[in-house]
Amino acid sequence: MTEGRRFRILIVEDDEKIASILADEFVRYGYDVVLARDYANIKGEFVAARPDVVLMDINLPRYDGYYWCRQIRTVSRVPILFISARSDQMDQVRAIDHGADDYITKPFNLELARAKVKAAIRRAYGEYAAAGEADLLRVGPLVLDRATNRVSCGDRTVELSPKEFRLLWCLARRAGEIVGRETLLEELWDDTEFVDDNTLTVNVTRVRRRxxxxGLTGVIETKRGQGYRLNAGWGE
Known part of the structure; x- marks a missing residue:
């Protein structure tokens, strides 16, 4: 596992036997596993589960895996791996075109499935991550996606301006700690000499409104004379 972190996998597979085999295997190797249940609202299940990786079947009730892959891509860039009995190359090409990161054909070898998931995690969060830091940050019920400037909580999502998002990201990275006004100003503006201190206050107000x-209030606390703090315990 990357840097001792415990990763979570959402398995979207309506064949209960296959889902159970996959779940048992990944739990045995130290992963947290969530099994999708509501096949009419996989996007909602994804947002609620906040997984690091998704294993997605193509043939699903109501809508197929391609559809749900596109829906998830509107709110997140987490690795999505298809698992399917369809072995035709065009199906694999279509999966990639719809936003998938990899493709595992059934019947599959569990060791290969683990290896592909591990590789996807390394690319997204570990030693191969482009910026050395994942695009997805979770704090309590909040999910911040740096790739899209979107913030989610449950089944709700809002898109912030670049400055608003950078402000919230800076606070979220140090959730529970007081972040000084100077630190935030330096994080958000290249030249703080020409930035009115009130500008930071205005941006904090905007983020609070978003x-x-x-449905979240009281998340960002003002610490007079010091700065701001993201209250890490508001969702408990």
Whole structure:
């Protein structure tokens, strides 16, 4: 596992036997596993589960895996691996075109499945990650996606401006700690000499309003004379 972190996998597979085999295998190797149940709302299940990786069958009730892959891609860039009995190359090409990261054909070898998941995790979060830091950050019920400037809570999602998102990301990375105004100003603006201190206050107010659209209040606390703190315990 990357840097001792415990990763979570969402398995979207309506064949209960296959889903159970996969779940048992990944739990045995130290992963957290969530099994999708509501096949009419896989996107909602994804947002609620906040997984690091998705294993997705193509043939599903209601809508196929291609559809749900596209839906997930509107809110996240987490690795998505298809598992399917369809072995035709065009199906694999189609999967990649719809946003998947890899493709595992049934019947599959469990060791190969583990290896592909591990490789996807290394690329997204570990030694092969482009910027050395994942695009996805989770704090309590909040999910921040740096690739899209979107913030999610449950089944609600809002898109922030670049400055608003950078402000929230900076606070979220140090959730529970007081982040000084100077630190935030330096994080958000290249030349702080020409930035009115009130500009930071205005941006904090804007972020609070966007969080209220997600049904969250009191998330960002003002510490007079010091700075701001993301209250890490508000979702408990």
């Amino acid at each position: 969080l209220e659209e997600l």
